[in-house]
Amino acid sequence: MIVNAQEISEPRTYVDRILEHWNKDEDAEALVQGAQRLTRGEARRQLFRLGHALRGQGLAPGDGVGLFLANRVDSVLVQLAVHLIGCRVVFLPPEPGPGELAALVEQSRARAVVTDPLFAERAADAAGRSVHAPALLSLGPCEQRCADLLALAAECPDARPDGVPAPGADEVVTVLYTGGTLGRPKLAAHTHRLYDMLVDLMTDAAEDSGPAFFPTMDPSTDRVLAATLLTHGSGHLTSIQALVTGSALVVLPEFEAGAALTVLREERITATMFVPPMMYAVLDHPECKPGVLPALRRIAVGGAATSPSRLQQAVEVFGPVLGQGYGQSEALAIAAFGAEELASECALRPELWRSCGRAISDTEIEIRAEDSTAALPVRQVGEVCVRGNAVMLGYYEDPERTAAALQDGWLRTGDLGYLDAEGYLYLVDRAKDIIVTGSTSDNVYSRVLEDFLLTLPGVRNAAALGVPDEEYGEAVQIFLATAEGVEIDPEAVGAAVTAELGELYTPRKTVLLDQLPTTKVGKVDKKALRAAWTSGALTTP
Known part of the structure; x- marks a missing residue:
């Protein structure tokens, strides 16, 4: 194996650290997803090809690249490739709606968006709304009008792209979506x-x-x-x-x-x-x-x-x-x-x-x-x-x-x-999750209540919300995901809460469900839970 001097120089970034390993024991396994298994040598060469393919789309150091990707080996390599050529990673998670996704692409100033074929329609809609008109690339063929990044990479050299400057001390290299409102997302910007x-x-x-x-x-x-x-x-x-x-x-x-x-x-x-x-x-x-x-x-x-x-x-x-x-x-x-x-x-x-x-x-x-x-x-x-x-x-x-x-x-x-x-x-x-209730408007900490609820037999998951109340402003309401075949008495749950945590924590209502809604990352989605309850969309076992 021939390794150029840049690949073995003193590591400057975390990608260099990864390549230190991938330059050794080339046949050792590096990346796995089901039947797809890449050795270190294969992963390194594909990383370099992807870097060249991204550069071929006119991307230069400092440019933002939106990543709207599913969990797959190619997604890992594309993210590394963006940093390898000195560009800014902008993570585009799947949970925002069309308007906020478009605002995220626009606000992040992404010059390109790399999408999984599964998300291509949504990615095309978001990119189409941006005044910056980012290029749209897909990890494989898709029905949208976008270039197949994997096909482009297959035609590129497998040597490391050169001429990449070290990131500046206060240069933003990664942007993470952390919520927001329509048209104004919150994007946490991190340096190296x-x-x-x-x-x-x-x-x-x-x-x-x-x-x-x-x-x-x-x-x-x-x-x-x-x-x-x-x-x-x-x-x-x-x-x-x-x-x-x-x-x-x-x-x-x-x-x-x-x-x-x-x-x-x-x-x-x-x-x-x-x-x-x-x-x-x-x-x-x-x-x-x-x-x-x-x-x-x-x-x-x-x-x-x-x-x-x-x-x-x-x-x-x-x-x-x-x-x-x-x-x-x-x-x-x-x-x-x-x-x-x-x-x-x-x-x-x-x-x-x-x-x-x-x-x-x-x-x-x-x-x-x-x-x-x-x-x-x-x-x-x-x-x-x-x-x-x-x-x-x-x-x-x-x-x-x-x-x-x-x-x-x-x-x-x-x-x-x-x-x-x-x-x-x-x-x-x-x-924002504190429930302010009671005659003295005291704080009910939802986590304290949820932790206790999860100690009760038959409770698999729990969420506590504050619901509007004419007398106290907010009242405590709890939602329990129950184990199959287990009967739970809501009144007994309320009595147990009162005995353990006091009357302030006593739930006004206990709702039993097969499961609680979760976000794409697996957290209980209290916003969706509140919306579903308010609209009457929730069904109980």
């Missing part, structure tokens, strides 16, 4: 400091000096499953963590508990990440029993609040392999609780099951009151504020909302929580 931080964390883990949440990875044996969407922060972090350590990355096209268990077992997966509803679904599957996944040594859980009782159940089933993480699109890695630490510390202090860990390396966490820059005392609830290299540069093309979220380098996360004396962080709610 995010990836430098991730590489440092993995290096610290290899030297046994980092947080246990990032364990030592062995490229010869570790196999990582990307089960969440690659265009979301959780899937992106999972794939990057695998690739920069030289581990094989297995991509799950679409999550379903039975399919996930099959892939975990047959591919001998050693590490994966689930959002809580995914983990609950796996635990509830009839084939999920102790010892079913002997190769698995780490499950990271994050992306949403996790029930302590479900965490304990997962440890009972899978063993002491469970770690928790806390982050958001604006700061992808904030706090972590490693598997060994979680298993040992929670045995001594059961209250730690409710914690999401301590600040990761080079990250600071403070709890502040609204409109205050002063840190609150330990165990006092306030807004979680964060400072460190994982924090975004700002909201892309949105100085007003950037100024509201970032103050003197500190990110106001919108999450409410508290710190204990040892620095463990406990989340109690999203600020």
Whole structure:
């Protein structure tokens, strides 16, 4: 094999770190999705071909490239190729409606949009509304008028594209969608400091000096499953963590508990990440029993609040392999609780099951009151504020909302929580999810209520919402996804809540459902739940 000097030079970016591995042991497996299996050599050559193909569309360093992609091996390589040629990745997740998707493409100033053929019609509509008229490329043939990027790549050289400048210190390299309103999306913009931080964390883990949440990875044996969407922060972090350590990355096209268990077992997966509803679904599957996944040594859980009782159940089933993480699109890695630490510390202090860990390396966490820059005392609830290299540069093309979220380098996360004396962080709610009710207008923290509900027999998932109430402004209403064949008495549920949490938390109404609506990334979709209930579209078992 002939390797040019640029490929073996001192790594400058996380892509260089990946290529360090892909330049060695060429026949080792690198990327897997079902029957598609790429060796390191094949992955490297396809990455270079995709880089040339993107350049052939007139893309230059600094240009934005929208990625509207499903979970597949080609999606991983395209994302790497965009960064390889110095362009800006703009993740376009599938949940926004047509208007907001079009606004996202427009606001992100994407010069090209790469779409999965499954999404081609929606991508064409969004690109067609943009005044920037981005080029439309497809990962394979499709019915829309767009170039087939894979066909273009097949005609390109498999040597690394040259002449790519190193990214600037404050140059935006990745943009993540984090919600918004029609015509004005919120786009969290990150610099290469995010990836430098991730590489440092993995290096610290290899030297046994980092947080246990990032364990030592062995490229010869570790196999990582990307089960969440690659265009979301959780899937992106999972794939990057695998690739920069030289581990094989297995991509799950679409999550379903039975399919996930099959892939975990047959591919001998050693590490994966689930959002809580995914983990609950796996635990509830009839084939999920102790010892079913002997190769698995780490499950990271994050992306949403996790029930302590479900965490304990997962440890009972899978063993002491469970770690928790806390982050958001604006700061992808904030706090972590490693598997060994979680298993040992929670045995001594059961209250730690409710914690999401301590600040990761080079990250600071403070709890502040609204409109205050002063840190609150330990165990006092306030807004979680964060400072460190994982924090975004700002909201892309949105100085007003950037100024509201970032103050003197500190990110106001919108999450409410508290710190204990040892620095463990406990989340109690999203600020917008607090239910203000009762004769004294007190706060009901939905997570506290949901955690308790998940301890009740027969309850698989739970959501608490505030509904309009003439007397108190808001009343507590709960929605329970129940196990098949289990009868639950709503009045008994209400009585149990009152006995455990007090009258303020007593639900006005309990609604039983087969399942709760979830977002594309697997979180409970409270917005959809509220809309469905208001419209009368929900059906009960």
